[in-house]
Amino acid sequence: MNTIRRRETLFAVVCGACVFVPLLLLVGMVGAVVVRGFGRLDLSFLTSYPSRHAELAGLFPALVGSALLVAMTAALALPIGGAAAIWLEEYGGRSRLARFIELNVHNLAGVPSVVYGILGLGVFVRVLGLGHGILSGAATLALLVLPVVIVASRESLRAVPSSLRDACAALGATQWQAVRTVVVPAALPGMLTGAVLALSRAVGETAPLIVVGAVAYVTFLPTSLDDPFTALPIQIFHWVARPQAAFVTNAAAGILVLLAVVASVNILVSWVRDRAEQKVQR
Amino acid sequence: MIDSARLSSTQSSTQSSTQSSTQSSTQSSTEAPLAVRVIDLHASFGKRSALSGVTLDLAAHEVTAIIGPSGCGKSTFIRCLNRMHELTVGATLSGRVEIGGADIYGAHVDPVLLRRRVGMVFQKANPFPTMSIRENVLSGLVLTKSPRRSMGDEIVERSLQQAALWDEVKDRLDDNGGSLSGGQQQRLCIARALAVEPRILLMDEPCSALDPIATARIEDLLHTLRERYTIVIVTHNMQQAARVSSKTAFFLNGSLIEMGPTKILFTRPSDKRTEDYITGKFG
Numbered sequence: 181m182n183t184i185r186r187r188e189t190l191f192a193v194v195c196g197a198c199v200f201v202p203l204l205l206l207v208g209m210v211g212a213v214v215v216r217g218f219g220r221l222d223l224s225f226l227t228s229y230p231s232r233h234a235e236l237a238g239l240f241p242a243l244v245g246s247a248l249l250v251a252m253t254a255a256l257a258l259p260i261g262g263a264a265a266i267w268l269e270e271y272g273g274r275s276r277l278a279r280f281i282e283l284n285v286h287n288l289a290g291v292p293s294v295v296y297g298i299l300g301l302g303v304f305v306r307v308l309g310l311g312h313g314i315l316s317g318a319a320t321l322a323l324l325v326l327p328v329v330i331v332a333s334r335e336s337l338r339a340v341p342s343s344l345r346d347a348c349a350a351l352g353a354t355q356w357q358a359v360r361t362v363v364v365p366a367a368l369p370g371m372l373t374g375a376v377l378a379l380s381r382a383v384g385e386t387a388p389l390i391v392v393g394a395v396a397y398v399t400f401l402p403t404s405l406d407d408p409f410t411a412l413p414i415q416i417f418h419w420v421a422r423p424q425a426a427f428v429t430n431a432a433a434g435i436l437v438l439l440a441v442v443a444s445v446n447i448l449v450s451w452v453r454d455r456a457e458q459k460v461q462r
Numbered sequence: 463m464i465d466s467a468r469l470s471s472t473q474s475s476t477q478s479s480t481q482s483s484t485q486s487s488t489q490s491s492t493e494a495p496l497a498v499r500v501i502d503l504h505a506s507f508g509k510r511s512a513l514s515g516v517t518l519d520l521a522a523h524e525v526t527a528i529i530g531p532s533g534c535g536k537s538t539f540i541r542c543l544n545r546m547h548e549l550t551v552g553a554t555l556s557g558r559v560e561i562g563g564a565d566i567y568g569a570h571v572d573p574v575l576l577r578r579r580v581g582m583v584f585q586k587a588n589p590f591p592t593m594s595i596r597e598n599v600l601s602g603l604v605l606t607k608s609p610r611r612s613m614g615d616e617i618v619e620r621s622l623q624q625a626a627l628w629d630e631v632k633d634r635l636d637d638n639g640g641s642l643s644g645g646q647q648q649r650l651c652i653a654r655a656l657a658v659e660p661r662i663l664l665m666d667e668p669c670s671a672l673d674p675i676a677t678a679r680i681e682d683l684l685h686t687l688r689e690r691y692t693i694v695i696v697t698h699n700m701q702q703a704a705r706v707s708s709k710t711a712f713f714l715n716g717s718l719i720e721m722g723p724t725k726i727l728f729t730r731p732s733d734k735r736t737e738d739y740i741t742g743k744f745g
Contacts, residue, residue, distance in 0.1 A: 274551060343588040347651070349549055351602035351658055352578030361605050365592040 210439070217432025225433060229399045230415070234426030239434050241398040242415035245314065246383060246441055248402070249411055252318035253325065253382045258375055260322070261329025262364075265371070268330070269337040270359050282334075289327035296324040297391030305392060311406025312393030320388045325378035332374020336367040365456070372453035379445050384438070386413040412438040496562035496579075496661045496692060497522040498543060503557035505538050505547055512538040516557075516718045518711060525684055525693040527707035527724065529700060531744065535716040536696040537585075540664045543694065544580035545573040561662065578606060581660030581691075585667040587647035589639030589654070596635040598650055602658035617657050624690075625653035626683050645676025652683065656691075663687065665695040669702065681706050700740055704728050712736045 228238025272278025300320025310316045340363050348358030364371075395408045396418035402409045412434060419431035498520040505513040513535045520526050528536045541547040545566060547555055559566050566576055589598050597604070599618045603611040610617065618635065622628035627649040631642070639650055648668060655663060669677040684706045687693060697703050703710050704724055711721035712733075720733045731737045738744055 341588070343584060343586055344590060346546065346549075346584060347588045347590070347654075348605060349546060350544060350577055350582035350584075351605055351654070352574055352576075353602070353605035354574050357605045357607075361601070362590050362592070366590075 213432045213435050216429055217434070217436050220429050220433035221436060225430075226437070230397050234422075234424055234430055237419075237427075237430055239412065239415050239430075239437060241401055242410045242412045242434070243437065243441070244401055245394075245398075245409045246412040246438075248314055248409075249318050249321060249389075250379055250383055250441075250445060252314065253321040254375070254379055256318060256322035257325050257329050257378060257382075261326050261374075261378075262333050262371060264326075265330050265333030265337055266359060266364070269334050270355065270363065285327050285330050289331060292387075293324055293385055294387040294391060296320055297388030299323065300388060300392045312408065313404065313406030314402050314409040315405035316392050317389050317394055317409065317411070320392050321382040321385060324385065324388060325382050328378040328381065329374050332377065333367070333371040336370020336374070337363065339370060340366045368456040369453050372449055372456060376446050376449045376453075379449065380442050383442050383445060384413055386411075386417055389414055390417075412441065498662065498692065498694075499558075499560040499563075500543075501558040501560075503539070503542060503555070503559065505535070505542055505553070505555045507550060508552040512716055513542070514716045516713075516716075518718055518721050520692060520694060521709070522692045523688060524709060525688045525695060525707045527703035527710045528694065528696045528713060529698075529703050529710060529739075530713035530719075531739065532698075534713040536713050537666050538716075539713065540582075540666060540694055540696055543662070543664055544577050544582055546577070546582065548573070578602070578658050579660050580662045580664060581655035581658060582664040583648070583652050583655055583666065583668045585670055587644060587651050587671070589642070589647050589650050591638075591640050593639055594636045595631050595639050595642070595650060598639040599653050599657050601654055606658075608658075621653040621657040622650075624656050624683075624687065625649045626679060627653055643676070645672045645679060648672060648676065648680065649683070652680070656687075661692065663691045663693045665693065667696050667698060670698060677702070700728070712739065714739070 225238045226243060227240050228236065229240055231237040268278050268282060272281070297320060300316060300323065304310045304316040304319045305312060310319065344362050344366065345358055348362050349355075353361070389411055393408075394410050394414050396410055396414055398408055398410045400407075416431045416434040416438065419427045419434060422428070500516055500518050500520075503513055503516040504511070516535075516539060528539060530536050538547060542555060542559060543561075543566075547553050555567070561576075561580065565571070590601055593601060596614075596618050599621050600611055600614055602608075603614075603617070619628060619632075622631065627646060630646060631637075631650075639647065642650060648671075652668070669680055672680070681702065684693060684695070695703075695706065707724045709721065710724040710727045712719045712727065712731075712735075714735055720727060720731060720736045722732075727736065728740055731740065
């Protein structure tokens with residue numbers, strides 16, 4: 181009896197440690213960044229262009245670049261990913277082709293992001309000639325997060341009870357009518373959760389953007405889809421690499437801005453998801 | 463007797479739009495329910511046979527109960543009557559099913575249109591979770607873009623009245639369908655099936671998840687519904703079959719063992735296996 185109790189306690193302690201040790205590390209890291217960078221945060225930091233003088237430098241182009249990248253990545257990846265998931269789950273069914281595609285989608289989710297960068301450079305920049313601009317960057321990021329979107333959307337479509345599909349069929353609805361009116365609305369909250377994960381990842385990605393050709397020192401906003409651009413992670417990376425301590429402070433402040441952007445994307449999508457969820461009552 | 467054009471009257475209404483749509487709405491409420499004739503029906507899932515050689519007639523205006531132990535093919539049988547069986551991967555079927563004299567497996571029959579004429583209520587209430595009570599009732603018309611959805615309020619009230627749910631929900635039609643109790647949800651599903659104005663109503667153990675009071679309400683409902691619909695009800699509950707049906711068919715291992723007037727089948731069954739089942743020796 182006592183041994184059982186003791187094991188029970190031990191198990192709870194081990195599991196608890198798995199929660200709190202990483203959490204403490206994370207809090208420590210964020211805390212260090214806040215201590216270093218918070219004082220540097222002001223409006224001019226957000227609205228200034230990069231500069232050789234650390235105290236004058238800002239990340240305005242990077243902020244705008246990241247915002248545009250997220251918006252364009254969402255516009256590309258979410259409709260394509262959602263539609264692909266609908267085909268795989270509702271139409272592809274258990275066909276060999278659908279299973280083959282599903283397996284590969286799972287594999288693609290594990291491919292290092294720099295490989296997507298090389299692919300983007302090859303396909304979007306060189307073959308399609310989209311230039312080293314923000315369009316190539318967003319297309320590459322969309323490709324990168326597509327597996328996440330597809331897998332998450334597919335899971336939530338699968339979670340829609342088949343009794344609802346039966347009910348639609350029995351009412352004389354075609355499959356498309358059922359998918360559009362009943363299945364997708366019921367799956368939407370889960371699909372949007374996948375969107376949160378995907379877009380958060382896209383905001384933080386650095387490597388593929390560097391490969392595609394984002395530059396760190398941009399003193400103007402992009403005015404066309406193939407103008408040179410930068411993004412927050414790239415700006416941070418660039419500042420961290422500078423020897424002067426003042427630039428490292430800039431990097432810390434930049435990290436705080438990046439965290440805020442990630443949080444805003446999450447909050448925005450979660451808000452949309454909650455609205456969709458209110459409609460679903462199981 | 464009744465040709466396939468009547469079976470799929472929804473199809474013709476798209477061609478001569480307004481005239482036939484107003485016509486069909488007044489017409490179909492007076493139109494007689496259709497009889498069903500099943501001849502040598504075989505159905506299977508992959509290599510596993512579910513029905514072998516079922517032949518029977520279902521009379522219009524009657525409630526026919528299908529009884530039998532689990533796995534005897536009851537549900538498969540009624541899913542063949544609205545061509546839902548073929549939606550299962552690997553499902554196959556042979557034989558002939560006639561509704562109102564027309565072969566529903568004929569080459570010209572669109573199963574989607576057929577299912578608008580042959581409604582179905584499932585074992586577990588399955589209201590659409592993203593829709594209100596009103597939207598649930600109208601969902602069949604909205605899903606299929608029926609021109610009758612313009613008469614929404616009228617159809618909502620009539621269907622809920624027929625399903626004996628109107629008085630309980632008339633003040634909260636915009637609440638979510640999932641906010642109702644289990645028995646109310648099942649009646650909502652019945653109202654949803656009736657709103658499409660089918661001729662035949664298939665019910666697959668509609669009361670198996672309900673308490674006795676909700677069950678009694680649905681059984682009462684069947685007595686009034688049979689005036690307007692041909693009803694086939696699958697049930698595990700033999701008392702229920704005895705209470706609601708005028709004819710009963712007993713299935714065992716995918717075959718029809720015996721079918722006859724309910725009173726006779728339950729008091730003087732002609733087959734030993736039927737007697738064993740209804741007296742509780744197996745199943």
